[in-house]
Amino acid sequence: xxxxxxxxxxxxxxAVVAASLALLAALAGEPRPTTVDVGALARQIATEADHVDAxxxxxxxxxxxxxxxxxxxxxxxxxxxxxxxxxxxLPLERLTALARSSDTTVLYSGGGAHGAQxxxxxxxxxxxxxxxxSGGIDEWTTEVLHPIVPxxxxxxxxxxxxxxxxxxxxxxxVQPRAIDETGSRSDRARAxxxxxxxx
Amino acid sequence: xxxxxxDGQTSTVVTALSALAIGIAFGWTLERAGLGNARKxxxxxxxxxxxxxxxxxxxxxxxxxxxxxxxxxxxxDVGRLYLPETFLVPQLTGGLIFGVGFALSGxxxxxxCVAAASGRLDGLAAVAGIMAGVWTIGWFIQPLSRFYExxxxxxxxxxxxxxxxxxxxxxxxxxxxxxxFRVAEWIEAxxx
Numbered sequence: 001x002x003x004x005x006x007x008x009x010x011x012x013x014x015a016v017v018a019a020s021l022a023l024l025a026a027l028a029g030e031p032r033p034t035t036v037d038v039g040a041l042a043r044q045i046a047t048e049a050d051h052v053d054a055x056x057x058x059x060x061x062x063x064x065x066x067x068x069x070x071x072x073x074x075x076x077x078x079x080x081x082x083x084x085x086x087x088x089x090l091p092l093e094r095l096t097a098l099a100r101s102s103d104t105t106v107l108y109s110g111g112g113a114h115g116a117q118x119x120x121x122x123x124x125x126x127x128x129x130x131x132x133x134s135g136g137i138d139e140w141t142t143e144v145l146h147p148i149v150p151x152x153x154x155x156x157x158x159x160x161x162x163x164x165x166x167x168x169x170x171x172x173x174v175q176p177r178a179i180d181e182t183g184s185r186s187d188r189a190r191a192x193x194x195x196x197x198x199x
Numbered sequence: 200x201x202x203x204x205x206d207g208q209t210s211t212v213v214t215a216l217s218a219l220a221i222g223i224a225f226g227w228t229l230e231r232a233g234l235g236n237a238r239k240x241x242x243x244x245x246x247x248x249x250x251x252x253x254x255x256x257x258x259x260x261x262x263x264x265x266x267x268x269x270x271x272x273x274x275x276d277v278g279r280l281y282l283p284e285t286f287l288v289p290q291l292t293g294g295l296i297f298g299v300g301f302a303l304s305g306x307x308x309x310x311x312c313v314a315a316a317s318g319r320l321d322g323l324a325a326v327a328g329i330m331a332g333v334w335t336i337g338w339f340i341q342p343l344s345r346f347y348e349x350x351x352x353x354x355x356x357x358x359x360x361x362x363x364x365x366x367x368x369x370x371x372x373x374x375x376x377x378x379x380f381r382v383a384e385w386i387e388a389x390x391x
Contacts, residue, residue, distance in 0.1 A: 015377055021264045022373035025366040030358075031270025031277045103362070126278070128359040 036124040050119050052131040054143040057106055058164045061086055069103045071095075073118045074110055074137070084108065084140055085168060095121050108133035108140070145170030203279035204269075226313055229254070235313035237305030237321050244302055247390045249383040256376045267369050282354040289347055304328070 044050050060068050061084070070087040072079050079089040087108070090098060095118055098105075105127065109115040112134050119132040133139060147161040149172045165172045202214045232254050233239045242248025269275035301307050306314055306325045314322025340347065358365045 015380075018260055018264060018373055019377060021268065022370045025264070025267050025271075026364075026370040028267075028271050028366050030365055031267060031275075037278060128353070128355060 030126075032126060041120060041123055044123075048134075050116075050123075050130070050132055051134045052106055054133060054135065054139045055161075055164065057084070057133055057140070058144045058168065060104075060106075062164065062167055065104075067103045069105045071098070071105060071107050071118070072109075072137075073107060073114050078110065078137075082137070084137070092118055092121070096125065098122065098127070104129045104131065106131050106133055109136045111138055112136040141170075144168055146173050148173045148175055150175050203276055225309075226316065229310060229313045230317060234310045235317045235319065235322065237314065237319075240307070240310060241302075241305045246386055249387055252383055253380055256379060260373055260376045263369055263372055267365060282356070284354045285352040286348065287350040287352060289349060300328075 057070070061070075068086075070084055071090050072083045072087045073090060073092050073095065075091065076089060079087075083089070092114060105122065107115045107118045107122070107130065109118070112132070115132045115136055116134070119130055122130045135143075144164055145168060147165055147170075149158045149161050151174050162172050164170075202209065202217060205214060205217065229235065233250060234254060239248055240251055243251040266275065266277070266280070270277040297307075304311070304321070304325045306322060308329055311322050311325035311329065315326045316322070336343075356365075357363070357368050361368075
C-alpha cells in the first residue's frame with residue numbers, strides 16, 4: 001500500500017469539507033450579533049460621532065454621492081407631506097428589514113428622538129456606517145431650506161447656504177440689517193421660519 | 200480580555216486559564232510543524248519551503264469557517280468578537296517594518312517565542328529584540344501619536360467595505376486558500 005495515500009486522503013477530505021462548508025456559507029445568510037457592545041455605542045454617542053448636520057447631508061445629496069442612503073423613519077403621512085430629497089421611507093417597526101451594506105446610511109425623524117433610536121437599533125444589528133441627522137427634518141428645514149444669511153450674502157459659507165437653499169427649493173432668510181444713518185432699512189422680504197414639531 | 204466562546208460572566212481567572220491552554224496548544228502545533236526553525240521560515244521567502252503559508256492559511260480557513268458557522272448557528276456571539284480598528288498608513292508602515300524584521304531574523308513574533316521555548320539562541324535573540332523594540336517605541340508614542348492614529352477607517356470588515364455578504368467572502372477566501380495550497384505544492388515540487 002502506498003504510504004502517502006492515507007496522508008493524501010486526509011488532506012483531500014479536509015479540502016472537501018472546507019470547500020463544502022464554504023459553499024454552504026455563501027447560501028446560509030449572515031451571522032448576527034446577539035449582544036450589543038453598549039460601551040462602544042455610548043462612546044460614539046458621547047463624542048457625537050453618530051451625528052451628521054443638515055448642511056453636510058445637503059452637500060452629499062447635491063454631489064450625487066452614490067453610496068448614500070437616507071432613511072425617513074416618520075409616519076407615512078409625514079413622509080408624503082415632505083421628505084428630504086432622495087430619502088426612502090422605512091418606519092421604526094420595519095427597520096430590521098434594512099439590509100447591511102457598505103453605503104452610508106443617514107437616519108432622520110421629525111425632531112431627532114426617533115432618528116437617534118433608529119441609530120441605536122441599526123448599530124445593535126451590526127450596521128456600521130450609520131449616522132443620524134440630529135435635528136431631524138426640523139434642522140433640514142431651518143438650516144438648508146431656510147438658512148439665515150447676511151443681507152449681502154457675502155462669504156463662502158453664506159454663498160453655499162444660499163446655493164443649497166435654492167437647489168432644494170427653499171428660500172434663504174435674510175438677517176435683519178441694522179438701521180443706517182439715513183434711518184432706512186432693507187425692504188427685502190423674509191421667509192417665515194417654520195414651526196418646530198415632531199419627535 | 201475577550202473570550203467570546205465563554206459565558207460573559209466567566210471569571211477572569213478561568214478566562215486566562217483558557218487562553219493559556221489555547222496558547223500552549225498553538226505553540227505546540229507550531230513547533231510540531233517545524234516553525235520554530237528559522238531555516239524553514241526563510242524557505243518561504245526563497246519559495247523552497249512554503250510550510251509557513253500552508254500552516255497559516257490553514258489556520259485562517261479553520262478560524263474563518265469556525266467563526267462564521269458558530270456565529271450563524273448562534274453558538275458564538277459575533278458581537279463580542281474584538282475587531283481592531285484599521286489605520287491604513289500606520290499599519291502599512293508597521294507591516295513593512297515587520298516584513299523586513301521577519302526576513303532578516305527568519306522568525307516572526309509567534310515563531311520567535313516557539314524557537315526561544317525550544318532553546319534556540321536565535322529565538323531568544325529575536326524575542327529580546329522584539330521586547331526592546333516595543334519598550335523603545337513606548338518612549339516615542341506621544342510625539343508619534345498623530346501619525347499613529349492617522350488614516351483611521353474604523354473597525355470595518357470586508358463585508359462592511361464591499362457590501363458583499365459574509366458567506367460569499369468566506370467562499371472566496373476558502374477558494375483562494377485551496378487554490379493557493381495547490382500552487383504551493385506545485386512550486387515546491389518544481390524546486391526539489
